[in-house]
Amino acid sequence: MVEAVVRSKNGLHARPAGMVVEQAVRHGGEVVLIKEGIRCNAKSILNIMGLGLAQGDRIAIAAEGEGGLRTENLLKSIIEGIEE
């Protein structure tokens, strides 16, 4: 599990959520984003949008199974790289 901070000024809205999902679906195992104990499926755009992530929010990223840490770090760099 790795931690990430949302930097995009408009939060994790549709387009950023799409970028996260695009990467998450390449991972074989389960991928979840966790905000304050609320878990969401990182392979679902609606689930991610449902977290209502805003700029400055801290989340945890957990990817199960083979290559999990690699996926977690990729998602962290995507989430922290979106500034729009």
Place this chain on the structure above:
Amino acid sequence: MEGEVVPITEVPDQAFSEKMLGDGYAVKPVDGTVKAPVAGRIVQIFPTNHAFGILAEKGLEILVHIGIDTVELKGEGFRRLAEPGQEVQAGTPVMEVDLEVLRLRGKESITPVVVTNMHLVKGLKVHGGPTPEVAAEIELK
């Protein structure tokens, strides 16, 4: 919402036109009452009210994104007519958008409607034109 149905590829936002978020169609609205495109449960309304998601029959997830870059309006011009968790029918009003506010703020009002979990879909046929009775037919796998 009432308006002309056009191919998703005509949306001036690559996230939609390149189908990054899913496949579907877009509406060029002529009025501001945004209705559920399909029966199901509203699973999410984005805090800024510019987009909402519906979980439809067979697990299909439908995203309605009202206008382009409208997240930047931070809710201005949008008013909820329904709440997350609510069951809706096709045609149930979900959001009221003031198209004049979008125009004044320089935001396009074209509204993409996409299936975000396309892995469940075998075929999708869009019926374009001014306010068609059925905008799209979806064949499931």
